[in-house]
Amino acid sequence: NAGVTQTPKFRILKIGQSMTLQCTQDMNHNYMYWYRQDPGMGLKLIYYSVGAGITDKGEVPNGYNVSRSTTEDFPLRLELAAPSQTSVYFCASNILGSAYEQYFGPGTRLTVT
């Protein structure tokens, strides 16, 4: 199993541009999440999904959109990129139930200039 994969690893965007961060998991997990990590800080939840076709906002959803058309994929769309969206983005997935940890992808480092 590859686990959770994210593409791209790095990206530089100009202000106002748009892009999609890709996330795929091959563990058949229903639950998927997008977090962002600003420098020196903890992770904050952007959006999450409890299954195909079901998504909901997290703590910091403004400026982002998501979709979940399949169990495996959970892309994050940035519209009109702003410098405040410079961050490292992590995708994660898990099975719910006690003691099951979230599996994280390697992250995407995004710079908006």
Place this chain on the structure above:
Amino acid sequence: AQKITQTQPGMFVQEKEAVTLDCTYDTSDPSYGLFWYKQPSSGEMIFLIYQGSYDQQNATEGRYSLNFQKARKSANLVISASQLGDSAMYFCAMREDGSSNTGKLIFGQGTTLQVKP
């Protein structure tokens, strides 16, 4: 509101000694899970240990143990016999398992641990 607090921005420990990283939490949900993750300089998130709110015993995983004091709402990570490879950022996280059980994690601000040779 749910919250995780890590009050130690940075810690130093001598190699082979034990170190405790502090974590306090706040939640009104009686059912929850507490996690510790390690983030080395390469950036990936590595799961270390889990403690459920109803677990009677403190969790242990190799050199990692979780000192769970429910009444004080604390979940400190203890690393025994520190190694140079333990130098990293450590995050405490909480998952509420009650009626709105979505698996969302709430993270603390993190503690940077430096192990000295």
